[in-house]
Amino acid sequence: MANKATVQAPLTPAVLHILLALSMGERHGYGIMKQVEADSQGKVKMGPGTLYGSMGRMMDAGLIRESDKRVDPDMDDERRIYYRLTSLGRAALEAELKRYRGVVSVAEGRLAYGR
Numbered sequence: 001m002a003n004k005a006t007v008q009a010p011l012t013p014a015v016l017h018i019l020l021a022l023s024m025g026e027r028h029g030y031g032i033m034k035q036v037e038a039d040s041q042g043k044v045k046m047g048p049g050t051l052y053g054s055m056g057r058m059m060d061a062g063l064i065r066e067s068d069k070r071v072d073p074d075m076d077d078e079r080r081i082y083y084r085l086t087s088l089g090r091a092a093l094e095a096e097l098k099r100y101r102g103v104v105s106v107a108e109g110r111l112a113y114g115r
Contacts, residue, residue, distance in 0.1 A: 030080075
């Protein structure tokens with residue numbers, strides 16, 4: 001089991017997309033897959049093996065957890081398990097986005113210099 005006090009950076013693309021999808025609120029697996037597809041404008045389609053394999057490792061690392069809440073059973077399938085970000089998951093997402101911003105800043109500076 002991974003050490004919950006540390007998260008390996010950089011995050012894999014699948015983990016990043018899952019964290020981004022869950023940053024908007026609790027979702028079940030299919031909802032996460034659809035959000036990833038929407039966020040990437042159809043460029044990333046995550047299958048169940050990638051999704052649930054990544055989510056299992058993310059739960060072990062303390063990035064996400066199963067939610068205690070369920071959507072109204074009259075409106076949704078009671079068997080669906082919802083997931084949510086933990087504070088460690090939110091911190092990992094924020095750190096990864098900061099890292100990406102730094103990379104983009106360097107790249108933009110070099111492109112501007114090369115003109």
